[in-house]
Amino acid sequence: MRKSMLTTAQLLCLLGLMAILQACSSGGSTTAATSAPLPSDDPPPIRSLSIAPLDGKLEISETLQMSARLLYPDGTSEDATTRVTWQSSDDHIGSFDTTTSNGRLSAKAPGSIQITASLDDLSAQAIVTVLLSPGTTRGPLRVSSVNPRYFETDQGVSILLAGSHTWASLQDNGTTSTPPPFDYTTYLRFLSDHGHNFFRLWAWEQSRWVVTATNDQNWLAPSAFERTGPGLALDGLPKFDLTRFNQGYFDRLRERVEQAREQGIYVAVMLFNGFSVSKSKPSSPPGNRNPWHGHPFNAANNVNGVNGDPDGNDSGEETHELAVESVTTYQEAYVRKMIDTLNDLDNVLYEISNESHGNSQDWQYHMIEVIHSYEATKSAQHPVGMTVEWPGGDNDELLASRAAWISPLGEIKNRPVATGAKVILADTDHLCGICGDPGWVWRSFTAGENPLLMDPYDLSNIVGGLPNVNIDDPGLVGARRNLGYAIRMSQRMNLGRALPRPELTSTGHCLADMTGPTPTLLAYSPGDEEIIVDLEQLPEDLLLNVEWLRPATGVSIGAGTTTGGAQRMFRPPFPGDAVLLLHGAP
Template sequence: MAESISTKYRKYILIFILAIAVVCLPIFIQKAPRIPHKLSQVAQRVEKFIRWDLNPGETVAVDRETKTSQLPKLRSNLATGPLQVSIDNPRYFVDSSTGKIVYLTGSHTWTNLQDAGNSDPPPKFDYPAHLNFLEANNHNFFRLWTWEQSRWTLETTDNNYWIEPSPYLRTDFGFANDGKPKYDLTKYNQAYFDRLRDRVAEAASQGFYVSVMLFDGWSVSKEKGGLNKNNPWRSHPFNAANNINAINGDLNHDNSGEETHTLAISKITTIQEAYIRRVIDTVNDFDNVLYEISNESQAGSHDWQYHLIDYIKNYEHSKPKQHPVGMTAEFPGGDNSMLFDSPADWISPLGDVNNRPVADGSKVILADTDHLCGICGDRSWVWQSFLRGENPIFMDVYNGAAYGQGAVDSNPKDSTWVSLRKNLGYTLTYANRMNLSAMKPYPDLASSGYCLANLVNSHAEYLVYVPSGGKVTVDFSAVQGEITGEWLNPDNGLITTGITTKGGDNRSFIAPFEGDAILYLKSS
């Protein structure tokens, strides 16, 4: 009897277990892919504990008598030759005349070439004031924006939003959708190219490198990234209603012109090539020029962009100077592999603004908040990007005037933006102080995970970022001899010197102020 009861209970227990399994199995399956990731995180924490917490080395304090001083502004000399990718450290460019490494960083805004706004003609952009603003923040680079349409943008319902000048000349034959005369795509508006040349020249005279944008994906789409408040394609020169040349960039008649950023229409490609030749003829003699094919053209535009990169390189081969050509992220739906596989000299990929990958030197990377997260970022991103071997640049609302192009509901004087701009300039100072041609990202040399270093026995250098402040441990096992250093407070730009220690082992340092911190160390 007892045996039969036991058998019966075993049956019920088995049924109960099976029921639980049936209920829990889907949950387990759903969680299963995360288990290796969680185990990896645990392993990393254990490894970090063993490497750093169990072996912090000697703690190095700052001399109490040390006084603070302001970090000086160090900018590159004026360009004396076009940029080339560095052979020694292909994460960066070099001045082809001097061989000096050139780290690029700075902020850019949407109306720095063409005027835009709620009037016809639109308000004039104060370009000299903008250059002074960039110089005051110790920047040395910006993207020079172009817009292909004359009226309407995806980001405002304002029907009176105008953009000028256009590269193409208006005619006396009929009226376009914007109410003005149609374009003749075989003739150019010299005012556009005169302005382009003047602005590149002014930038050169103040020590700025300029990326000349040739096309813009936000000018040809009726919807992008969920924005469709107005349709810029309606006023595009390649819209059949807007030119006298029988050019139609909307083959599928969906009231959008993404086809113009592909190789689908040979006549349009020919027109684009002619326009590119005109741009190159206008600015080829300048040393401070880079080219950008297009800002965020749609996914699938890469063959068109590859073609134009090759076209620029081939055309400039016959010119006195050859300049770097860049490709920025396709959006939406972009794939970074299309950038790394491209013939471009530099790229701006998509990604996580708070988790920058280590740049391996396969391309010069201009990490642009515009493609990472839009109107975003902070000074922590600046240092993470720089110490991972990137060249960080910032999409800046600047004066907030370009409400139809991105500067919506954002305060240009927000303390986050103010600090971000200043810290871009701080990175430029360190880039020019250090032997950047020999420095590479070594995340494993600092307990914080952010370190640029030049590991040589004489004049080794370490630049370490500590996002949470407090203590950081640095591995000096590859370096012998005396090491001196300083702390930078990124909140106010003050440096605190007085660090002295020796190499050969781990050493721990404690920031003498609250908040995130930068530690610069150099061996004698």
């Protein structure tokens, strides 16, 4: 039998086939080349989202363009303004067009809002503040014809006056006869940045010595009268001539009131000062710093033979008492000079004197009449105010005066409801001195008052210093900010119809317009306290927008709507003090 034999060619084919099968069974790892990964169209991982501006400001009716960017780990970024979702914490203050996603914010009402941009699981926030147009003073102011708790503009709009004041706003002070200049421009910027619209422009009658200072090297300049001599006054400089006014003083006065007007700020121009004539006050530290020794009406200090201390007790209270006819005559001439200097300016109010002693009532009444009589011959008439006498002051004397506005004594925590008998400027200077906190601002505002803060500012303007005062005290810092917040909230209301209504809320702090076509109610809640609001007098079908202001930050948050016809409970959406605003749709 013949055996079958493989040819050489067949053998070679068989060996090749076996090699191929072996390679396939081993996964081809020994012969297959490793290929590069395919390129991907996916973007690099996102690191974060940022938006700008972080602290934007704009005026009512203006728009602000917000922008958003995606930031990647490799340092690159791309614009995402039209990809993110934009949201305002309160659409009544500022809102985005919901039909587009272009990041353009429209300003509608004064206030601060939080802006949020979101994309997938990323978000970023910014704060935007909506302001009134700067430089808006519309006066001279007059007592509101519909709500005498407030002043109204020449257009009949009732406004809230609120702000802070400090001692060197008109005259420089320091430890030399030519004191270093007070930086008034920076001070006005400070007021404007805090949203204030009012301050007192302090006047000091003496050239040297401040009774509340801690040393006797206290100088104040310029003075209202020229120092011509002959002879030297008790401070070592030439004596005063009471028949000659120092024009530089009045030029500075006008310039500073004009600068305030450019910032939209009203000014109470102080004419006299009780701390300039009394050798001591209850707050005086021990020592000899008698301001009467530096006063122009001290017989040793003028060339006119005027003696403002007829009883010889080394103190000049008689100059604030109608006790010396020649003194009164010179004072009247000084007041007329002040009016001649300022009459055409619309942001002026007058204050007769800061805390003159308890027997100064008739003198202050007289000076009020001097202003009224002289301004009656002028093109404009401005409000005149009277602040409480101290020591020995009586609020009833303020109410009985012909002053348009008053600053009474009282307590900072328990603010009585303003009746409308006078416009009340509730000044911490006469309530508790250097004090104040955010709660005081809202208690005062909801009581129908106009709150005013005595502010140590930067302490550079305090001759001798105030060693126990901390200008960064949280209460003072919060009070400064909330004065501006209160002005913003007041602009959301019609103050011509707003009345203190403590009975409408469980907290007892409420200002409300319940009878107008668009009812509005503002209530203050101290410290995590819910607010029960009585809305029974409003129709059941009346829809009210609900907003919260957080005094700690100034940010407003929209919180939906509620209706009238019943008592409603509102709980703040954040910890701490809260301000609730309910307002009907127009």
